[in-house]
Amino acid sequence: MIRTHTCGELRPEHVGQTVTLAGWVDSYRDHGRGLFVDLRDRYGKTQIVFAPDAGEELLQQARTLRAEFVVAVTGSVALRPAGTANLKLPTGEVELRARSLRLLNPSLTPPLQPGAKEVPGEDLRLKYRYLDLRRPEMQRTLMLRHRIIKTMRDYFDEHGFIEIETPMLGRSTPEGARDYLVPSRIHPGKFYALPQSPQLYKQILMVAGYDRYVQVARCFRDEDLRADRQPEFTQLDLEMSFVEADDVMNMIDGLMARLSQAILNRPLQLPLPRMTYDEAMERFGHDAPDLRFGLELVDITDLAAASELRVFREAAAAGQRVRGLNAPQAAASYSRKGLDELAETARSFGAKGLVWFRVEAGPTLASPSAKNLGPGIAARLIERMQAQPGDLLLFVADTFEVTCKALHGLRKLLGETLKLYEPGHLHCSWVVEFPMFARDEETGGWTAMHHPFTSPRPQDLELLASDPGRCRAQAYDLVINGYEAGGGTIRIHDSSIQQQVFGLLGIDAQQARQRFGFLLDALQYGAPPHGGIALGIDRVVMLFAGLDNIRDCIAFPKTQRATDLMTEAPGEVEPRQLQELHVRVVT
């Protein structure tokens, strides 16, 4: 090794030792007769002193050092003179008195400085990712990511799981997200698809008797990106045989407690709270509610029907819903302009408008709509919303779906702007009993809410035939701070129920055979009852790191337009390559 110690290692106990450090020049302070260099690696920073008595040759050499030069320095560890210790650095009590300096590699003037306080623009960071990844924040995050994944692997290993890799080159299935396709050279006109998840393979593994499977699996979905969505991402994927939904959730409860203890040094109370999908939609308007704060939705459709306010009365008469929320003591935070912006937010989620009231002393309601409510309604609204003077009441009148979207959007916005939660806090919970099916807006038929292999609840089996819309699934989502951190289901292991579900989804026997024949076959050779879950590792890391975007948790992420600014992928290829793949570009 070129070095004897790392840059984060030296302490007073090393004083007197001759050591060699190697790393990057973080900063230098030239005082003329002597100079200081902070040397950095991923373990920390150590101050190097080139003292006036070190010899003119060494000083001259040291003076040529610039930011991000890579050097090895040999010298003796010394206690810093009294009063010059730097308490901000773990190594700040000591310094390395340089006796020799080896320039291992110089650097061009870097476009971004890893040691700088300012965070450069993200496009620059992505283009020069190797420099960005030198920043201590990024190194901390990637090391945290490593520790999270290590903790997960240890935990599942202790619980008898085995990690099995599944193919990246698979078969396209029309359900779900858009696939990334890979043309086959050997089979003209045929394509592999990169996995959206190892779903089918892990079910096959259960049939094969590997009753506890886990995998840190890369997944691909060719859909538009978001702050919490990348086209390729990593799942902690697992599947268990001979289990019910509770068993899977309990297993993950244990994992989350372990992570909370290991990563945040904080105990997590188990079991994690559970809420049904219906309750989540009713109370929060979303299937992944942020439970760090209240601001629950309240139904006032009955009061709206009795009121004289037109938007309320007409919505109620049309069978729609009128719901709202009470933002306690928020009236003063929103001027008329601020309220207009809230209304704009509501409209962006499809609402036609927003009815607001300020609660004033009395208590009474104040707003342009207040006088149109009609006799007695204001008082009943105040009571229903448990309103106090100073509160702000917001209402949306529309279909159930629109009130959900708009009020959830408002709730999220209010929670953030009114700072209703502590920044470092994590709140984990389960949302369970999702509907089996959702209406396809285009075709009017049913689509699978999760995937076509999801088992209905045993008590809902007959609803498959009589009222599929009311049929609930053995499905569970892990929710952290308003993010869907993971989701899973108990699968169908009975081929007649599977046929029935396919039927509802409009997949006939021939199509089913063509797409999933191998799974249907497998299910007929002694498939154990099984189920599992997948956690979004990138999101889990993001939440544990307290970050607000997934790119900062990934070493080499893609931009919103799915490009890599460093490698400039995707790129063009030689005509020869296309020819071999039997592919022609048409654009």
Added chain:
RNA sequence: GGGGGCGUAGCUCAAUUGGUUAGAGUACCGGACUGUCGAUCCGGUGGUUGCGGGUUCGAGUCCCGUCGCCCUCGCCA
């Protein structure tokens, strides 16, 4: 596909209502300096204001188009 934000020196940003030669900090170059740690002090280099067009006596600023990055709706079994 839709809505919004941003783009000015290598970097982070400023520039009044459209008005003189586009500034500051930092980096970089040169000099000074005995202990600094965001070193300090003195001096200097550095600009196709993303790109293209338009309006105007005059555009970093207004308009149109375009490119890039970000947020978001749709989309994401």
